[in-house]
Amino acid sequence: MTTFPPAQADASAPASDMAFSAAERSAVYRAIFERRDMRHFAGGTVAPDAMRRLLTAAHHAPSVGFMQPWRFLRVASSTLRTRLHALVEQERRVTAQALGEREEAFMRLKVEGLREAAELWVVALAEGREKHIFGRRTLPQMDLASAACAIQNLWLAARAEGLGVGWVSLFDPIAVADLLQMPAGAEPIALLCIGPVHAFYEEPMLQKERWAKRCTLDDLLFEDAWGQALGQPVPKP
Template identity: 75%
Template sequence: MVTAVEGAGSANHSSQAFAPGDARAVYRAIFEQRDMRHFAGGQVADETLRRLLQAAHHAPSVGFMQPWRFVRVTNVALRHQLHDLVEQERVLTARALGEREDEFMRLKVQGLLDAAEVLAVSLADGREKHLFGRRTLPQMDLASAACAIQNLWLAARAEGLGMGWVSLFDPAAVARLLQLPEGAEPIALLCLWPVQAFYAEPMLAQARWAQRQPLQALVFDNAWGQASSLFPEGPTP
């Protein structure tokens, strides 16, 4: 990871490439991005939040459909209602995990009541009219909205703000709470706040819930399972 950051921009293959320092900053934001669950208090300035949302809004989208919609949740009672929905789903998820139930229940999975800002991200209604790039892959609306969330996440890291993506909820129940129009679909509750420090590695890796898979095992040449020549040493066990 460190090598990749330090090497960014060292091989300038195009006059359009960023200056080495700028390129390293991009890679640093990518590699140091964390799904945060622990916050340090404080607020997010309105101008900062506007910058983050502007970054999200400049994400690429299939057919330039821009399917993302953001609901800023500032009402305390509404946050408590969302928290209750997440807690209900947390218990149901734990039960579904079987032997890992207790381990899962020990994880901190949301910060809706603690966060300085909560943003609910939804797919817009009327998405069916967008056929460009979606006729055979209708899920490209979700992929496009995920790009917007990633942009916001990287911008938050650059601003020194932690962000957590909460997805433990019943979409229909959240849609009713937020009074979404028919056809709109909530996909994320994002928690934002300053943090004392970013995790050295992803929280779930620290908790030994899962570990990052070796890249060599996920990249193929020409056909699924065909080892890539990018990694002549082969997959790492």
């Protein structure tokens, strides 16, 4: 499956002598464009050394002020997994009700793979984050942004390893923190379902199910002023 734009795989000479080779560049773009938020898993297992590689990739993500706010907790207990699934199901129903006229369509979607995935990991923001001021004095949410980069690193590494990842955020963070005995100030942000899949979706599942579609890139690019199209300078007053 090759879903990335052909231009991204162009073997023409790189713009910099520090660039990767054409094959290496193509592999990077392939991982980006073929990454999927997976809900369907094939059971099985993830080898410990492969899981370690994914976590190492996550830990090498950028973080504002080098604060490294991410923490990863493996859910090995089947009882805990069942209780987490119950919390997700509870929030799924509340979310459906909040969607109003789209409630029934939402309830038809498969939104998680907690019971089928080989591995379940909880990603959380560590306690004591308030002590990190560098880069966060006016933008304290940079801890969350940094942790999201770690998750993306893991996601891309997993795709390269042939493993699926699904990010589940349908849960009450206080309930999950209590269940996993997190210290005060720690905040769960993701339940990551990780493991073998029968196949990767040809396109994002929510796009395939016509829940939403990817925006046109040019509609999101501005220059000099909000809403001013790229390449169209702001008129002089």
